[in-house]
Amino acid sequence: MRTLRLDLCYDGTRYRGWQRLPDTENTIQGKLENALSRILGEPVEISGSGRTDAGAHALHQIASFSCHSTLPPEEIAAQLNRYLPEDIGIHSCREASGRFHARLNAKRKTYCYRLWVGREKCVFDRKYVYCFPERLDVEAMRRAAQILVGEHDFSAFCARKTKKSTLRRIDEIRIEPVGEELRLTFTGNGFLYNMVRIIVGTLLEVGVGKRRPEDLRTLFGASRAEAGFTAPAQGLWLMEVEY
Amino acid sequence: MRTLRLDLCYDGTRYRGWQRLPDTENTIQGKLENALSRILGEPVEISGSGRTDAGAHALHQIASFSCHSTLPPEEIAAQLNRYLPEDIGIHSCREASGRFHARLNAKRKTYCYRLWVGREKCVFDRKYVYCFPERLDVEAMRRAAQILVGEHDFSAFCARKTKKSTLRRIDEIRIEPVGEELRLTFTGNGFLYNMVRIIVGTLLEVGVGKRRPEDLRTLFGASRAEAGFTAPAQGLWLMEVEY
Numbered sequence: 196m197r198t199l200r201l202d203l204c205y206d207g208t209r210y211r212g213w214q215r216l217p218d219t220e221n222t223i224q225g226k227l228e229n230a231l232s233r234i235l236g237e238p239v240e241i242s243g244s245g246r247t248d249a250g251a252h253a254l255h256q257i258a259s260f261s262c263h264s265t266l267p268p269e270e271i272a273a274q275l276n277r278y279l280p281e282d283i284g285i286h287s288c289r290e291a292s293g294r295f296h297a298r299l300n301a302k303r304k305t306y307c308y309r310l311w312v313g314r315e316k317c318v319f320d321r322k323y324v325y326c327f328p329e330r331l332d333v334e335a336m337r338r339a340a341q342i343l344v345g346e347h348d349f350s351a352f353c354a355r356k357t358k359k360s361t362l363r364r365i366d367e368i369r370i371e372p373v374g375e376e377l378r379l380t381f382t383g384n385g386f387l388y389n390m391v392r393i394i395v396g397t398l399l400e401v402g403v404g405k406r407r408p409e410d411l412r413t414l415f416g417a418s419r420a421e422a423g424f425t426a427p428a429q430g431l432w433l434m435e436v437e438y
Numbered sequence: 439m440r441t442l443r444l445d446l447c448y449d450g451t452r453y454r455g456w457q458r459l460p461d462t463e464n465t466i467q468g469k470l471e472n473a474l475s476r477i478l479g480e481p482v483e484i485s486g487s488g489r490t491d492a493g494a495h496a497l498h499q500i501a502s503f504s505c506h507s508t509l510p511p512e513e514i515a516a517q518l519n520r521y522l523p524e525d526i527g528i529h530s531c532r533e534a535s536g537r538f539h540a541r542l543n544a545k546r547k548t549y550c551y552r553l554w555v556g557r558e559k560c561v562f563d564r565k566y567v568y569c570f571p572e573r574l575d576v577e578a579m580r581r582a583a584q585i586l587v588g589e590h591d592f593s594a595f596c597a598r599k600t601k602k603s604t605l606r607r608i609d610e611i612r613i614e615p616v617g618e619e620l621r622l623t624f625t626g627n628g629f630l631y632n633m634v635r636i637i638v639g640t641l642l643e644v645g646v647g648k649r650r651p652e653d654l655r656t657l658f659g660a661s662r663a664e665a666g667f668t669a670p671a672q673g674l675w676l677m678e679v680e681y
Contacts, residue, residue, distance in 0.1 A: 204561050252562075276559050284559035316519050316527035318447050319495075323562070 198293050199268060201227070201241070201258040201275075202286035208322045208429070209282065212249040213256075223247070223283065227258065230278045234271065235264040244297045244436040245304065248389070250428035252323060254307075255286070257436045259297040295438075303366065303437040305382045308395045309430045313375030324376060325430030331402035333370060333377065339401040339408035340368040340379075343394060351417040352397070354389035354425065361387060370398075380434070389425055397423030441536050442511060444470070444484070444501040444518075445529035451565045451672070452525065455492040456499075466490070466526065470501065473521045477514065478507040487540045487679040488547065491632070493671035495566060497550075498529070500679045502540040538681075546609065546680040548625045551638045552673045556618030567619060568673030574645035576613060576620065582644040582651035583611035583622075586637060594660040595640070597632035597668065604630060613641075623677070632668055640666030 205223055215224040224241060231239040241260040247253055266274075272288035279285070294300075311317040311324040312331065343365055350361040365383040372378075379398065381391055397414070400406045400423040414422055448466055458467040467484060474482040484503040490496055509517075515531035522528070537543075554560040554567040555574065586608055593604040608626040615621075622641065624634055640657070643649045643666040657665055 206561055281559075281564050282561060284561040286558060315529060316524075318449055318525060318527040319566070321524050 196261045196263060196293075197265075198259060198261050198291045198295050199271065199288055200291040200295060200297070201260070201272075201288050203227075203253070203256050203258065204284045204286060205253050205256070206282040206322070207247060207250050207252045210249065212251070213243050213246040223253075223256075224258075226279060226283060227275075230275055231260065231262075231271075234274045234278060235262050235266060237263055242297045242299075244301045245386075245433075247433055248392070248428040248431065251431040251433070252429075253433040255435050256433055257297045257301070257438075259291060259295055261293075297436075300438050301385075301436050303382060303384055304386060304433070305380060305435040305437075306386065306391045307432045307434050308379040308381075308391060308426065309432065310377040310379070310395075310399075311375060312372075312377045315375070317375070322429055323432075325427050327399060329403050331377065331399070332404065333372075333402065335404075335408050336398045336402045337370050339398055339406070339411050340370060342408065342411045344368055348416040349387055349390055351414040351419055351422040352390045352393040353387035354393065354419065355387075357387075363387060363390070392426045392428065392431060393419075393422050393424075395426035395430070399423065399426065439504045439506060439536075440508075441502060441504050441534045441538050442514070442531055443534040443538060443540070444503070444515075444531050446470075446496070446499050446501065447527045447529060448496050448499070449525040449565070450490060450493050450495045453492065455494070456486050456489040466496075466499075467501075469522060469526060470518075473518055474503065474505075474514075477517045477521060478505050478509060480506055485540045485542075487544045488629075488676070490676055491635070491671040491674065494674040494676070495672075496676040498678050499676050500540045500544070500681075502534060502538055504536075540679075543681050544628075544679050546625060546627055547629060547676070548623060548678040548680075549629065549634045550675045550677050551622040551624075551634060551669065552675065553620040553622070553638075553642075554618060555615075555620045558618070560618070565672055566675075568670050570642060572646050574620065574642070575647065576615075576645065578647075578651050579641045579645045580613050582641055582649075582654050583613060585651060585654045587611055591659040592630055592633055594657040594662055594665040595633045595636040596630035597636065597662065598630075600630075606630060606633070611637075635669045635671065635674060636662075636665050636667075638669035638673070642666065642669065 241258045244257045268288040272285045275285045309324040311326045346364040367382045369380040484501045487500045511531040518528045552567040554569045589607040610625045612623040
């Protein structure tokens with residue numbers, strides 16, 4: 196057996212998320228596993244660096260898998276690109292150490308949330324952004340974001356009850372205008388289920404004046420109901436995974 | 439009656455082109471006329487600056503229409519944006535002179551053709567570009583393009599037999615790399631049916647070495663069969679109309 200690493204991207208619009216589901220082929224993992232199994236002539240199970248939500252996108256996702264096939268990695272990448280649908284693209288396939296595991300070895304991840312704040316209708320990127328036409332106090336959002344940086348109990352920012360630790364470390368949050376968009380970029384050692392989307396919803400509530408930045412301090416260790424709404428998946432992009 | 443001018447954009451992917459057709463509502467003109475007639479409570483016929491092909495896009499298209507309604511133009515634009523599908527956007531609606539006609543008064547138009555020339559699969563802009571992975575001699579394409587600039591008989595670049603004049607003036611052709619794309623921008627006083635797409639196909643044949651730049655001189659006044667293939671509509675963008 197050898198271990199391979201896949202770097203890929205996808206437009207998540209028409210998928211039910213990363214994770215394979217029993218009742219549909221329509222997941223990224225499902226599409227990849229089916230294509231790989233067919234190309235390599237053996238059953239393949241892949242591990243992604245993490246699960247992306249239904250409708251969320253990845254500019255750079257990482258996956259790993261093991262196989263018996265001796266097909267060269269470049270050939271696997273080329274065949275995958277031909278075989279996969281047009282909304283999934285393989286950046287590269289390469290040999291990895293037998294100990295490499297895309298999820299377990301991931302050290303940091305970067306997500307970007309794209310808000311369309313222009314006054315005009317967003318026509319061409321409509322499936323890649325969340326349209327938020329209300330006026331935003333970006334400075335207040337930046338102050339609120341700074342409170343979230345560091346290691347904290349993000350229980351209030353997790354959509355799923357869990358007995359596991361909800362301690363996570365956020366290294367950086369950047370909030371930058373790019374054309375008609377406001378882009379929120381998050382780098383950290385790991386993110387809970389829906390964590391980025393709930394942080395974005397909470398920062399938007401700060402932006403419209405519903406919450407004060409300093410009130411975010413009270414959310415550490417709090418329950419889900421205390422934090423803001425969950426921003427829609429279509430604005431969420433997995434940008435980078437570091438090992 | 440008053441005359442209004444509409445500035446708009448659209449993602450042409452799922453439409454059968456600009457021009458209203460008797461058997462389908464699925465044209466840009468059809469969508470606009472239906473929406474306007476409903477909003478204004480009277481039958482409305484609009485004129486576009488020109489017809490765009492099925493699958494072609496417009497970053498900036500102009501249309502004009504007359505109506506009895508006294509609804510303020512800003513209100514018409516806002517209601518249109520709410521009523522129209524998400525892939526058609528209204529930049530603005532404004533009062534125009536009673537003599538204004540979007541097609542008859544157009545002086546110059548600019549089209550852009552987006553070629554994806556990157557080695558990686560084009561995932562996110564896949565519906566907005568034409569993927570052309572072969573190696574291109576861009577300098578040869580530029581020399582060929584310069585031959586086309588000026589007033590010429592572009593009969594070979596017209597997909598439809600016509601008794602009307604096929605004389606047109608191209609003021610400028612720019613060929614520029616932008617990221618993983620090669621963008622071909624054409625400005626001229628008017629373009630024949632499929633003219634930009636046939637020019638792009640012909641320039642691509644120069645780019646891959648099938649034609650020499652200087653051979654394009656023989657195409658003026660020639661028949662359609664002498665010129666190159668018709669590049670697909672999905673890479674074609676109407677960028678600007680000047681009056």
